[in-house]
Amino acid sequence: MHEVEPTIQDSIMAVYDQLPPGERKLADTTLSRLNDLASYSATELAVSAKVSKATAVRFFRRIGYQSFGQVRRQARAEAYLASPLYALAGVNPKERATDALSNHVATDIRNLTETFQHQKAKHFDQAVSLIATAPQVRVIGMRNGHFVAQHAAYLLAQLRNNVASLPGSSMTLAEDLASLNKGDVLLVVDFRRRATLLPTVVNAARGANVNLVFISGPGMSALSRPGDIVLQCLTEGASVFDSYVAAVSIVNYLATSVAKQLGKHSRKRLEVIEALHESLEDLRP
Numbered sequence: 001m002h003e004v005e006p007t008i009q010d011s012i013m014a015v016y017d018q019l020p021p022g023e024r025k026l027a028d029t030t031l032s033r034l035n036d037l038a039s040y041s042a043t044e045l046a047v048s049a050k051v052s053k054a055t056a057v058r059f060f061r062r063i064g065y066q067s068f069g070q071v072r073r074q075a076r077a078e079a080y081l082a083s084p085l086y087a088l089a090g091v092n093p094k095e096r097a098t099d100a101l102s103n104h105v106a107t108d109i110r111n112l113t114e115t116f117q118h119q120k121a122k123h124f125d126q127a128v129s130l131i132a133t134a135p136q137v138r139v140i141g142m143r144n145g146h147f148v149a150q151h152a153a154y155l156l157a158q159l160r161n162n163v164a165s166l167p168g169s170s171m172t173l174a175e176d177l178a179s180l181n182k183g184d185v186l187l188v189v190d191f192r193r194r195a196t197l198l199p200t201v202v203n204a205a206r207g208a209n210v211n212l213v214f215i216s217g218p219g220m221s222a223l224s225r226p227g228d229i230v231l232q233c234l235t236e237g238a239s240v241f242d243s244y245v246a247a248v249s250i251v252n253y254l255a256t257s258v259a260k261q262l263g264k265h266s267r268k269r270l271e272v273i274e275a276l277h278e279s280l281e282d283l284r285p
Contacts, residue, residue, distance in 0.1 A: 141189030
């Protein structure tokens, strides 16, 4: 059987935990530029990561490339890898429905299992503590991360005050960011094919000394810095689209854990909400 060549991201993540500090900085810079990596030179990446050219040479050789020219050629070949249109071209129209369904379920189960196997419990604990105690919690996700962020905001808003998704309904993102203060939490949902506005939002929050918690796909933590909390989840899809089953599961776990930490405070808020539903008669059993 023909062996599939690993992507640049696969090659980096295979050695990421063993990288020395300088090469890890370059790895983060490279991962953050995967969408347009072919437009950079090795020198430009090294300057951006604040490492030497020698470090860049060692890094790219470590992940399997003899020259940066090879990296650029593969980057061009991978340019459409994250696009559903590209993935659709690889779908076998003759695949039996039962096989497609089995593959779909198996992929989601693997994403869930491996996501939680590789997660550090202390990162969950830290995220829960910050979300439960922060004066304000804001949640943002763009493109594919939007619905996960909305779900997170919806669950957390049932458990505590001062939770909202960004931007608000009036799309006043600048005003929303200006309202963030030291000690608040910004929960960032960050998946591949990242919206170009997201780094600007993260930098603005960082400037306000906001605590940052990320839910991200593999290799997508380049927006994070030491001290941030990063919860990574697998998003591999069985066919055309990426899967966010693991991300939704992380959100559900975080919200449940926040409810437990808040205890009687979250129970009281939920009781008030339920009483209002009865008064408004807006739900059916």
